Amino acid sequence: MxxxxxxxxxxxxxxxSVLLILSLISAITFGPVPIKxxxxxxxxxxxxxxxxxxxxxxxxxxxxxxxxxxxxxPRVLMAVVVGAGLSLSGVVMxxxxxxxxxxxxxxxxxxxxxxxxxxxxxxxxxxxFGALGISVGAFAGALLTSxxxxxIAFSGKGRGNTIKLLLAGMAVNAICSAFTNFIIYxxxxxxxxxxxxxxxxxxxxxxxxxxxxxLFVVTTVMIVFFLTQFRVLNVLLVGEESAMxxxxxxxxxxxxxxxxxxxxxxxxxxxxxxxxxxxxxxPHIVRMIVGSDHKRVLPISLLGGSxxxxxxxxxxxxxxYNSEIPIGIITSMIGGPFFxxxxxxxxxxxxxx
Amino acid sequence: MNIKTKNLSVDIxxxxxxxxVSIDVEKHEFVGIVGPNxxxxxxxxxxxxxxxRPSAGMIEIDGKLQNEIxxxxxxxxxxxxxxxxDLSFDFTVEEVVMMGRTPHKKLMEPDSDExxxxxxxxxxxxxxxxxxxxxxxxxxxxxxxxxxxxRALTGQPKALILDxxxxxxxxxxxxxxxxxxxxxxxxxxxxxxxxxxxxxxCTKIYMMKKGQIVxxxxxxxxxxxxxxxxxxxxNAEISENRENGRINIIYTGI
Numbered sequence: 001m002x003x004x005x006x007x008x009x010x011x012x013x014x015x016x017s018v019l020l021i022l023s024l025i026s027a028i029t030f031g032p033v034p035i036k037x038x039x040x041x042x043x044x045x046x047x048x049x050x051x052x053x054x055x056x057x058x059x060x061x062x063x064x065x066x067x068x069x070x071x072x073x074p075r076v077l078m079a080v081v082v083g084a085g086l087s088l089s090g091v092v093m094x095x096x097x098x099x100x101x102x103x104x105x106x107x108x109x110x111x112x113x114x115x116x117x118x119x120x121x122x123x124x125x126x127x128x129f130g131a132l133g134i135s136v137g138a139f140a141g142a143l144l145t146s147x148x149x150x151x152i153a154f155s156g157k158g159r160g161n162t163i164k165l166l167l168a169g170m171a172v173n174a175i176c177s178a179f180t181n182f183i184i185y186x187x188x189x190x191x192x193x194x195x196x197x198x199x200x201x202x203x204x205x206x207x208x209x210x211x212x213x214x215l216f217v218v219t220t221v222m223i224v225f226f227l228t229q230f231r232v233l234n235v236l237l238v239g240e241e242s243a244m245x246x247x248x249x250x251x252x253x254x255x256x257x258x259x260x261x262x263x264x265x266x267x268x269x270x271x272x273x274x275x276x277x278x279x280x281x282x283p284h285i286v287r288m289i290v291g292s293d294h295k296r297v298l299p300i301s302l303l304g305g306s307x308x309x310x311x312x313x314x315x316x317x318x319x320x321y322n323s324e325i326p327i328g329i330i331t332s333m334i335g336g337p338f339f340x341x342x343x344x345x346x347x348x349x350x351x352x353x
Numbered sequence: 354m355n356i357k358t359k360n361l362s363v364d365i366x367x368x369x370x371x372x373x374v375s376i377d378v379e380k381h382e383f384v385g386i387v388g389p390n391x392x393x394x395x396x397x398x399x400x401x402x403x404x405x406r407p408s409a410g411m412i413e414i415d416g417k418l419q420n421e422i423x424x425x426x427x428x429x430x431x432x433x434x435x436x437x438x439d440l441s442f443d444f445t446v447e448e449v450v451m452m453g454r455t456p457h458k459k460l461m462e463p464d465s466d467e468x469x470x471x472x473x474x475x476x477x478x479x480x481x482x483x484x485x486x487x488x489x490x491x492x493x494x495x496x497x498x499x500x501x502x503x504r505a506l507t508g509q510p511k512a513l514i515l516d517x518x519x520x521x522x523x524x525x526x527x528x529x530x531x532x533x534x535x536x537x538x539x540x541x542x543x544x545x546x547x548x549x550x551x552x553x554x555c556t557k558i559y560m561m562k563k564g565q566i567v568x569x570x571x572x573x574x575x576x577x578x579x580x581x582x583x584x585x586x587x588n589a590e591i592s593e594n595r596e597n598g599r600i601n602i603i604y605t606g607i
Contacts (some may be wrong), residue, residue: 247456248426
């Protein structure tokens with residue numbers, strides 16, 4: 001067995017990082033007001049490095065600058081962070097519950113967040129938090145449901161196991177959805193119901209510099225942590241007993257990872273709504289192409305998820321004239337067929353036999 | 354490296370599975386545990402490789418109390434082949450075998466050429482070196498078993514714990530596997546299903562019944578017709594090979 005020199009991980013990562021930066025810049029040029037690529041580059045150079053190129057002063061004081069810096073850039077950066085965050089939780093969740101069907105929302109986080117957001121939008125709860133009220137509601141809902149699910153799965157009689165965890169997630173999911181639907185059903189507020197539905201399908205419309213820092217810090221810390229955990233993640237996939245014989249304390253690691261991924265997911269969902277499908281398919285698409293080793297799966301999924309979400313958001317903004325559609329619709333519309341195509345053409349078995 | 358248990362008891366839920374079990378594996382012995390289904394063989398092994406926690410008694414690994422060394426430390430010393438081996442994601446044979454290096458690795462430490470060398474040697478020992486790039490899930494039961502043995506060897510353990518290692522293997526690989534593990538020069542502690550193979554390869558046998566050790570000694574001392582009758586419920590004759598002194602069990606009915 002020769003060392004796997006045929007997979008040049010560092011080159012793939014460099015190429016993908018360059019793609020990510022190019023995507024980021026060109027995504028800014030799309031929108032109701034077309035913007036030149038060079039202008040984007042100039043504004044970013046000026047704002048970040050303080051470099052002012054010749055004849056740029058007009059640009060730097062005009063409305064284009066405003067659109068680039070305060071509207072589109074935070075939005076595209078949000079897509080980067082949300083895409084990476086969802087992919088991260090998807091990869092980790094699938095390893096932790098050892099189930100290829102797992103996704104970041106499998107523990108009921110999305111329905112908890114939706115309930116929180118719905119209560120915020122339709123019942124006016126969390127209004128002390130002003131404009132951030134809905135996000136706060138969603139975050140609280142997400143964290144409470146995941147804690148509730150852990151409590152159910154790891155207490156009670158018998159040993160906690162992952163099937164119990166998934167079923168507890170489903171039960172809590174059903175309960176929260178029921179309450180959400182109940183609130184929607186009794187509400188007489190058509191505009192509010194529309195915002196709820198927009199929220200549950202996910203969107204990056206609320207992006208601003210206010211939300212980005214917290215999102216960025218939480219996601220980055222988690223990414224750095226989990227990048228160091230690739231061996232443990234691999235071993236988790238071979239099952240509890242084998243993992244223990246390889247020196248990994250599965251029960252402890254599993255709980256710890258679940259709490260961390262729930263935090264990332266809760267923060268991401270609070271900022272962007274429940275964007276579906278990304279956390280499920282990005283890890284699988286990456287595994288189809290590079291195999292299951294987390295040393296490769298994790299970083300490639302993060303970059304892939306970011307690039308995917310940037311372009312889905314561009315489509316969400318551009319597909320309909322003068323109006324924007326929820327990004328969750330796009331991620332599923334594009335991701336679904338692409339996923340099916342790969343299923344049909346690759347030999348990847350999704351962990352089946 | 355020696356493995357010892359003293360007055361070991363293990364309960365699962367409220368049910369007592371093994372009771373007052375004391376065993377001793379040392380000096381390059383190949384120690385076999387035999388016993389009927391449900392007699393507690395796997396439970397004993399699992400408590401040694403730390404999947405189950407004893408309710409009483411103690412376990413000593415390499416002269417240290419098991420609960421005083423870290424899981425990682427004992428994983429370095431013990432190579433384990435468990436009974437269940439399902440993988441829920443696609444890994445190649447190479448990736449599975451390389452996981453055997455896990456307990457030796459620090460947080461971000463990359464796999465070195467030496468690690469790959471060790472993995473390749475282990476795969477060679479079990480005759481699987483040509484299938485390194487195959488998906489583990491596409492292998493036959495016997496091939497998987499050999500890959501998992503290679504993974505256990507890749508950890509370069511000081512002792513091996515095997516739970517019915519010859520499961521799924523055809524007779525050639527049953528014998529080849531037992532030859533390999535007995536030639537390693539390390540202690541082997543194994544649950545054995547086939548009493549004749551146990552008689553051929555084990556230097557010491559513990560016979561279990563209903564969670565307790567009922568007999569212990571060389572195969573010749575343990576495999577006597579009365580014990581086989583009492584523990585397994587079979588009638589058997591024992592014949593002895595005059596050249597090498599090994600015994601052979603011939604079953605005559607139940």
